[in-house]
Amino acid sequence: MSEFQTSHTLKDRIQIALNDDFLRNAVKFTTERLRKNKQAATEELGNWEEWRARGQEIRSHTIANLDYYLSLFVKNARAAGCYVHFAATAQEAVDITLKIMEAKQAKSVVKSKSMVSEEVHINHFLQKNGIEVVETDLGEYIIQLAGETPSHIIIPAIHKNKEQVAELLSREAGKPLPADTAVLAGFARSKLREKFLQADIGITGCNFGIAETGSIVLFSNEGNARMVSTLPKTHITMMGMERIIPSLEDLEVMAQLLPRAATGQKLTVYMSVISGPKRLDDLDGPEELHIIILDNGRSNQLGDPEFQEVLHCIRCGACLNACPVYRHIGGHAYGGVYSGPIGAVLTPLLQEDKKTWGELANASSLCGACYEACPVKIPLHDMLVYIRRRNVEEGLPPKSEKWGMNAFKKIASHHKRFRLAMKAARWSQKFLAGTDGITARIGPLKGWNMYRIAPKIANRSFRDSWDHLNQELQQEKADISSVQSRLKEMLAKRGEKDES
Amino acid sequence: MRVSLFITCLCDAIYPQVGEAMARLLNRYGIRLDFPESQTCCGQPPFNTGYWDAAKESAKTMIRAFAESDFVIAPSGSCVGMIHHHYPTLFKDDPEWLKKARHLIEKTYEFSQFLVHVLDIQDVGATFPHKVTYHPSCHGSRLLGVKEEPYTLLSHVRGCELIPLPFAEDCCGFGGTFSVKLPDVSGAMVCEKVRHITETKAEVLVGLDMACLMNIACRLQHEGKTIRVMHLAELLYEGVKQNA
Structure with a gap:
């Protein structure tokens, strides 16, 4: 267990992060690179603001009609031969997974990166039941070896430098490995290859669910998601209920927005669109495909004018890379599964324990860099204020703050x-x-x-x-005539606008 | 024609010279500023901290104070941003005050916006022979969209060598009560900002928002650095005065 996991207040966790120069340098180094890449990739595409507006439109339309698109997705996924399960809570998602494990008498699982599976802490429960779980995304593999949790939505080991990674992998290899990316990745590849071939079940997340076809879409850069979803006989996909988009046409927009915003890539290296399990004449693929659709607090945001938009998120991590607070403290200081600005909004919304998690909304200077970075224009900086207001309504902040603000009210009125x-x-x-x-x-x-x-x-x-x-x-004397006529002109324009 | 100065609480109490520079500069164009005494604060501190009742009271004093004004100008993108961006939210369930808030919004401008867009002035005729770097404050640039205006004005100042600030768009770490609640993160942010400013070797740091500039100036002072910190209005007025 890391220090972060045993520290219970935001301030304590921030202190740990600020005292860790390795962490701060590693996070700064990578977020800076990603920001630069993103800028280049959005400029190269051109009309980025129009792309963002299109992305926002698609997400907004889908979430406003989520009941329709979700049931369409489920209907089509079932028609394609998938088993679809609904989990209202994290515990239900775990129970459904364990039931599938039991039915398949599974002993080993390979996983590709999935934030939803982190959210339900599936690894912990699988291991408790004697099932071996291996993370196959390189970053996830590294933090699994370190016994940690992801500190970034798409770059889970962002807080580790090359030397620290070499140390972890050397321990696993039983011999010293040099801090050389090619060597380290080579070791992980050969080690993971065995695991792919042995695994009974593969678990993936889901970047998008296509309503019109019932397909699940996976974006990955290492090809591991493709192995996880094709080699084991059973494939389980975990997805948040809001991952849906209406059509393959919409995927075209998301396939531009997500990788460019996330890492500055023109396209993700691998994009799999999976429509059901293996068919009779298919050469590969799983015999069974289970889709577990998770609510876990999401539906509470539907219909809430202040927070519904949080469901628009496509988990690209651009807000983390842009955030000056994240830049200094990294992801673990947030204490939850999701970090950065999106974590500071999402965690207090999804968690029932507002007293513990509400204070996350304070981890922002409200600079708005998150909103500017977001490829689907979620107003995270506004939502942070709404959560703060909710904290006040629930009496969470200290009394001294309340007294101070009461005094302000008297003085400023x-x-x-x-x-x-x-x-x-x-x-x-x-x-x-x-x-x-x-x-x-x-x-x-x-x-x-x-x-x-x-x-x-x-x-x-x-x-x-x-x-x-x-x-x-x-x-003092001044020439008044020219500005006066200019001001009158502006006033007249305003009047016209008011009438129209 | 009534052009009113919204001084902002911070400039009123700590940096009155910024208001004076604005008033003297605009006076040269024949704009005799009006100063409604009943103004207080835009309400941003309680709004951002979550105390919307207090923010509403404060906002109402502002709406009343400027009810008769034709134009309202302020030396802060953040306070003007509060009015433009958050007053509609604050009064969303109160049609009467929402209407009044909208009237205030349509006539309220940040200082550089007013010069460039309303008065159509790019060159105030200033001379300022110094190395200058500019910090774009987050609320002014992101909430209000004031991005090019200060560059337009600075680029016409004779002798002024404008040096780009690395990571200019990164927040200085102030964030109002954020800097009190999480002082160590805020401190890390302002230390980094000051490091970037120092790297430019500029003699003067200029900006459009005294809250951010206060935060940075206080850190500079703590480090014993002598870089001068100025609001754009001060820089322009000093540059004009020099010419006269």
Whole structure:
């Protein structure tokens, strides 16, 4: 168990991350590279804003009509020969999986990267039942060996550098391996090859479910998802209920948006569109294909005007790469399965324990980089504020914050009190401030002044100097005619707009 | 024609010289600013922290204060962004105040927006012979869409050498109560911002938002660095004064 898993507050976990230079450097290095790649890939495509708008439209239409498209997907998947299961909770998804394991008398499972399977902690339950689970995505394999959880939606081992990876794989190899990407990947490939061939069951996630055909779509870069979904006799796909898109035509748009936003690739290296299990004349493929569709708090967001859009997410991780908070603390500090801005929104929404998870919404300066990066335009920066408001409504923040905000309400609701408060602050800073500012680390300045010297209230506020300044300005001469006519023109335009 | 100054609480209390620079600069174009005394704060601190009741009270003082104004201008993309982007949300269930909020929105501009788009001014005739770097504040550029305007104005300042800021679009780490609640992450962010600013070797850091500039200036001061921090209005006015 890592330090992160045993620390229960956001602040504690942040502290661990900030003290880990390896982590911070590794995360910075990779997110910077991804941002640069993304920029190049979106410029190369051209009209990125129009692509985003199209993506938003598709997701918005689908989620607004999810009941229709989900049942269409299920109908078509069943017609193609799939077994489709619904899991209302994580526990139900686990139970369904274990039942399939039992029916197949499965002893070993290979997996390709899937965030939903992380969400239900399937590995833990399979291992508890004596079933061997091997992650076959290289990044997932690395963190499995390290006994950790993913710290990024698409780059699970983003927090590890090459040397740390070499150390982990050397332990597995029983001999020292050099910190050389080709050697390390080569070792993993040969090791995993055996596992693919032995496994009874393959578990994958699902990037998209196509309603009109009942197909599941997998994006991968290493080809492992293709092995997992074809070699074992049974294939289980786990998907969130919101993964649906209406048609293959819509997939064309998503196939542009997702890889470009995620890693700056023009296309994902492997894209599998799987429509049912192996047919009579097929050369390969699983004999049985099970699709487990997970709710686990998602349907609670449907119909909620503030949060429904969180279901539009296509799990590309672009918001993580753009986020300056994530850049400094990495994914584990968020404490949940999903990290970064999307995690700070999704986790408090999906988890029933608001008291523990609500504070995640504070892990943002509300800079809006997440929204700007999102290929389907989810207003994450606004949602973070909505969650904060909900936290306040549920009485979660500390009393001191409530008192502070009550005081603000009094002060800012009338200018006389506002002026008085400034005066009081000016008076009290006499005891705190030096000539250049306030260095005392007290009250709200406790943490602030660890890194800064706080400014002083001005000797005269603007409102106190206004009368004098205004008199001076009235005496200055100026050419008034040109701007006055310009302003009148602008006002007239506004009037026209109002009438139309 | 009534063009009113929305000073913002931060400039009112800590940086009154920014308001003065705006007023003096605009006065040269014959715009005699009006200052409604009943204004307080846009309400962003409680809004972003989740205390919407307090934010509403504050917002109402603003809406009342500027009811008679034809134009409202402010030296902050963030506070103007609050009005434009969040007032409709704040009053979504209150048709009467929503209507009033919309009136305020259509006449409210950030300083550089007002100069470039309303007054159609690109060159204020300033001279400022210094190395300058510009930090685009997040709310101004992302919420309000003020991206090119400051560059337009700065590019016409004689003698001003504008040096690109690496990772310019990354947040400085202020985020209002964020910097109080999670001071160590905020601190890490502002330290990095200051490192990038220092790398440019600029003598002056300029921006459109005193909250972000305060955060950065306070860090610069903590590190004992002497880079001057200015609002664009201050820089332009100083450059104009020099010419006169």
